[in-house]
Amino acid sequence: MTITMQSTPGSSGYLDLYPERKMSFFKNPYILGLASVAGIGGLLFGYDTGVISGALLYIKDDFEQVRNSNFLQETIVSMAIAGAIIGAALGGWINDAFGRKKATLLADVIFTLGAILMAAAPDPYVLILGRLLVGLGVGIASVTAPVYIAEASPSEIRGSLVSTNVLMITGGQFISYLVNLAFTGIPGTWRWMLGVSGVPAVLQFVLMLFLPESPRWLFIKNRKNEAVDVLSKIYDLARLEDEVDFLTAQSEQERQRRSNIKFWHVFKSKEIRLAFLVGAGLLAFQQFTGINTVMYYSPTIVQMAGFKANQLALLLSLIVAGMNAAGTVLGIYLIDHAGRKKLALSSLGGVVASLIILAVAFYQQSSSSSQLYGWLAILGLALYIGFFSPGMGPVPWTLSSEIYPEEYRGICGGMSATVCWVSNLIVSETFLSIAEGIGIGSTFLILAVIAVVAFLFVLLYVPETKGLTFDEVEIIWRERAWGKNPNTHSLLEHGSQS
Numbered sequence: 001m002t003i004t005m006q007s008t009p010g011s012s013g014y015l016d017l018y019p020e021r022k023m024s025f026f027k028n029p030y031i032l033g034l035a036s037v038a039g040i041g042g043l044l045f046g047y048d049t050g051v052i053s054g055a056l057l058y059i060k061d062d063f064e065q066v067r068n069s070n071f072l073q074e075t076i077v078s079m080a081i082a083g084a085i086i087g088a089a090l091g092g093w094i095n096d097a098f099g100r101k102k103a104t105l106l107a108d109v110i111f112t113l114g115a116i117l118m119a120a121a122p123d124p125y126v127l128i129l130g131r132l133l134v135g136l137g138v139g140i141a142s143v144t145a146p147v148y149i150a151e152a153s154p155s156e157i158r159g160s161l162v163s164t165n166v167l168m169i170t171g172g173q174f175i176s177y178l179v180n181l182a183f184t185g186i187p188g189t190w191r192w193m194l195g196v197s198g199v200p201a202v203l204q205f206v207l208m209l210f211l212p213e214s215p216r217w218l219f220i221k222n223r224k225n226e227a228v229d230v231l232s233k234i235y236d237l238a239r240l241e242d243e244v245d246f247l248t249a250q251s252e253q254e255r256q257r258r259s260n261i262k263f264w265h266v267f268k269s270k271e272i273r274l275a276f277l278v279g280a281g282l283l284a285f286q287q288f289t290g291i292n293t294v295m296y297y298s299p300t301i302v303q304m305a306g307f308k309a310n311q312l313a314l315l316l317s318l319i320v321a322g323m324n325a326a327g328t329v330l331g332i333y334l335i336d337h338a339g340r341k342k343l344a345l346s347s348l349g350g351v352v353a354s355l356i357i358l359a360v361a362f363y364q365q366s367s368s369s370s371q372l373y374g375w376l377a378i379l380g381l382a383l384y385i386g387f388f389s390p391g392m393g394p395v396p397w398t399l400s401s402e403i404y405p406e407e408y409r410g411i412c413g414g415m416s417a418t419v420c421w422v423s424n425l426i427v428s429e430t431f432l433s434i435a436e437g438i439g440i441g442s443t444f445l446i447l448a449v450i451a452v453v454a455f456l457f458v459l460l461y462v463p464e465t466k467g468l469t470f471d472e473v474e475i476i477w478r479e480r481a482w483g484k485n486p487n488t489h490s491l492l493e494h495g496s497q498s
Helices: 012-017 019-025 029-038 041-061 071-099 100-119 126-149 153-181 189-195 198-208 215-220 226-233 237-259 270-288 291-304 310-335 339-365 372-391 394-402 405-439 441-460 470-481 487-494
Strands: none
Touching: 029 041, 029 126, 029 153, 029 198, 041 071, 041 100, 041 126, 041 153, 041 189, 041 198, 041 291, 041 310, 071 100, 071 126, 071 405, 100 126, 100 189, 100 198, 126 153, 126 394, 126 405, 153 189, 153 310, 153 394, 189 441, 215 226, 215 237, 226 237, 270 291, 270 394, 270 405, 270 441, 270 470, 291 310, 291 372, 291 405, 291 441, 310 339, 310 372, 310 394, 339 372, 339 394, 339 441, 372 394, 394 405, 405 441
16 A cells, blocks of 8 residues: 555655645744743753853852862852753653653752752852752753653654754853843842842743643553643644544553663664664764853853953853854754754864864964954854854754654653763863863864764764654664665655555
């Protein structure tokens, strides 16, 4: 029997024949509302990682022991990342056991408590504890938000909507730099900067109370009526029947699989192991190519470039953060048009060139008193963000939300996010010490070499998933496990036969 691709919702063939449906999804306020509220988790992530870069300048002024210790400075920055590792590791299990909605609410409560503790911290050690709590909430949110958005999104616009979570991350970082500038002249500067981070968490908690659970999770938990109610607000009647039939057919099998899945099963199946290698590998390279080195320490880097005044350093860093947010908007458009793989490759090519410019600028600055090389370093930072943000910002998170089979999505998403946060911790906890030991120019050169390796990794291992349904993505790993190298064409041929 032959099944035409027109009857396969979300496939590339379906997209070509019905492009107007893609636009109709973008005009659906229900879909956009779900993605926006879930994306506040990304805002929490972005605000917290961005705000510490400016707050650290004033924390050093208040606490002498911090001012005199690179280790304490790195620990204040990176303790949130340590908390995020724990949160991400637990987040997959929490998502599978209690659902995406309850996981989000829990993250908001933890994050709010951490924000209050940071704002009231009497010494660096209580501040570090607050950072740990905030990180725990961010870690849970980093697993939950992309999965919730992906599972509540039509496949036609899934990439764009998951990328809105990354936009919220970069937008949160930009807002944090604005807040840093706003509170510069106010007593208790850094306490206000860090305390305000609880506001998005409270907002998301309230809004999330009115949103539904992920329809895919509801099907897995045999709550079909609730799932159909959610899907009916996303799809028209004809498409709704297809989606319900598809999820009903899969749900019983997935419930049986899910109940027996442990984290070590990921490594027993060659198909899942290959998917995890790509998902976790991309998120690791996202960190080791230096993005959070730039975002956590950009005011410090600006000061290393010769611009010593706190306010000037914050202002120049704000420009960098603004480019990060603007580049992410471009990425949201390109990810479902150019595709994930092409976007990542072009992004990494620019990242390599930018890091080399930064290395040269700091090498030359060390042997010259000219301010020209300081401005060259600022240009390098701007170019780095300009190339990184449209590609290596959204692509790893988008792929991580769509490349795993349903029964593995929670646990693999949690494991991938854990790899991301461990990589992030390594970078944030060592950057200042490495820069002091070998020089900041050499540090950026090392990051450039890592970016070259990342380019080769994407070229050789990362598949293109643009426009594919979750079921079609599974075929990629099945064929690769069997020694084939699938592309979109072969997937469509596979889907047109039975």
